[in-house]
């Protein structure tokens with residue numbers, strides 16, 4: 001075999017790496033989003049593949065009744081990080097674990113680009129929010145519980161919990177069952193994908209009532225539609 005031909009695969013890797021790091025042109029980003037939409041809608045054609053929309057809906061509104069989170073408009077890097085964590089076993093997500101195993105790196109980038117780009121109004125939560133818990137939750141969210149070494153949630157999750165891309169997810173407008181379960185997961189189960197264990201420590205130091213209160217507070221707000229754009233009022237309509 002010709003020598004230069006044999007070195008081709010060795011050369012291809014750095015070249016591919018270069019292209020994957022290079023910023024995407026609008027056309028490339030568009031085709032990535034289209035590919036992601038297809039995976040969200042139909043899966044990726046491999047055996048065992050399940051369409052994300054079965055649980056997250058095509059437009060990312062989630063399913064409050066089964067505690068499946070909204071993912072519409074979460075930062076692209078955060079979505080990728082969560083899927084990679086589920087694959088690696090650091091992100092506790094028992095229902096999803098089998099589903100993302102067959103996604104390639106490109107599939108993950110594509111489906112993350114799709115869900116980061118979609119905008120969906122808030123879906124109706126499973127039950128009305130308790131005003132007393134919302135009040136307590138708001139206080140913790142905005143001021144923290146410094147006696148217990150719990151910082152204000154908004155310090156990391158942005159004003160009202162609207163997220164700070166690329167690493168801090170939004171939590172405002174997320175469904176309450178999901179938020180509460182994440183806090184329990186960080187505190188006691190196996191969600192250990194947070195940098196330096198920051199969320200694990202915070203979730204552990206909150207009491208059960210306080211965890212419930214912050215979940216009710218953040219869930220009672222409207223979700224952020226897009227980076228830096230003003231919030232849209234929630235219509236409560238099912239967007240699918």
Ligand code: HEC
Pocket residue numbers: 039040050051052053054055056066067068069070071074078079080082083092093094095096099100103111112169181182185
């Ligand atoms: C069978 C239902 C189901 C399917 C199908 C599914 N998910 Fe999930 N997903 C869940 C549940 C439930 C959670 C929350 C896990 C937990 O409790 O921590 C989740 C969590 C996530 C999260 C983390 C969200 C966050 O805010 O941290 C992302 C991202 C995600 N899913 C993306 C996907 C993508 C992309 C697909 C398709 C390839 C997919 N999911 C398919 C049920 C599903």
Ligand code: HEC
Pocket residue numbers: 069081140141150151152153154155156157167168169170171179182183193194195198199202214215
């Ligand atoms: C020091 C920074 C920091 C503070 C303060 C903080 N968080 Fe977080 N939080 C994070 C990071 C980082 C993540 C994402 C972890 C990951 O990458 O999976 C996160 C994730 C979460 C999630 C999971 C989101 C999802 O979509 O799955 C919830 C819920 C949450 N935080 C709630 C809270 C609440 C409630 C408070 C206040 C009591 C709070 N956080 C304070 C850094 C922080």
